[in-house]
Amino acid sequence: MADHEDHEDFKPSMTPGYKPGAQKTAAELANLDAEDESLARWKASLGIVPGASGGDTSGPKVTVLTLELHSPTLPSGKKISFELSDTARLADTKKHPIAIKEDVGTFVCITFKVNHSIISGVRYIQVVKRAGVKVDKLEQMLGSYGPHPQGQAYSKDFDTDHSPSGMIARSGTYNVKSRVVDDDGNVYADFEWFFKLAKEWE
Template sequence: MSSHQQDPSVGDEELRPTQTEGYKVGEKKTVEEYAQLDANDESLARWKASLGIGAGEGGAGDPSKPKLALHSLSLVSASAPGGRVSINLEQGKEQLEALKKNPLTVKEGVDYQVSISFTVGSEVLSGLKYLHVVKRAGITVDKLEEMIGSYGPRAEPYEKRFAQEEAPSGMLARGGTNVVRSRVIDDDGTVYADWTWAFKIAKDWA
């Protein structure tokens, strides 16, 4: 998924990442430029190795591919059938638009983690963040902002899991659908994905 599917009920101001005071966005570089950076700097060399970049290895990115492609979003829980419930974000536009009408079912009171699977295609992406806003009956009930990190191009998908959360419980929690607008953004404000989905709380996993 690389296209944007936006829910106008969630304003952009609610999906702005927190800014760290005094933080300055670093200059963006190509894979080739990163590969040629000071090879004598051990900490820099370790950072480049974590991105799959080595001296003289430029050209790892594929310019024909999107900078970032999302594959799936999952709610991971030990109690869920198969360990997770997932949304395929590679579906067509119509199927993605139907996500709000076909909410995921989450068992009340369980611990779970939001997880995303994605591929980086054409260049190093740094300072990626995942944000989402949860609304119920038009009222904001939860927000999440998590650092994804920095990643270099590779063919195999990455998976990033975020902090553990606890699903609400009780009759009130089970009484409606939670609409979520999610966004992946980097530290200079570039939005790579923006989509809407939904979940409902039930007595058991469906």
């Protein structure tokens, strides 16, 4: 049952009538309709310019690098961030969950690189459970991006959420499963982390 629930939780929402177009590399897109100036400006804003490298298209289109948790109430100098390559750090949150202050606004930010092609229909899905019961779900699109000309990473902030408050909310650990997936079901990141609620940031 749990596997079925997880599958349904992470199934991307589909827009009725929407059909993804054929995939093209950055180089192919850069040379498409090259005489259209407005289209050229739009493609340039995505990092798709003539001479763009098609790159190695055998790997994933997207590599997710970090996840950060932000809040305007965080003490100066305090940062909550994970390198997704640091699986030991993520796993450690099960024994030592991150402390999040109750009753404050928080939001997730991810950094990622686009390796080849142009991405669209890629979204971040986050499901929060407590004692095995789903208490929150976030699903948001990343937007449209192409490979950055200098190979730099992009960052994306998601909507602000409000942390629960009260003794009951503070009495357990919350399990978060995060996934970056596209409309075709290709998964670019899939990771798990844990947090607890506290009266103050720790």
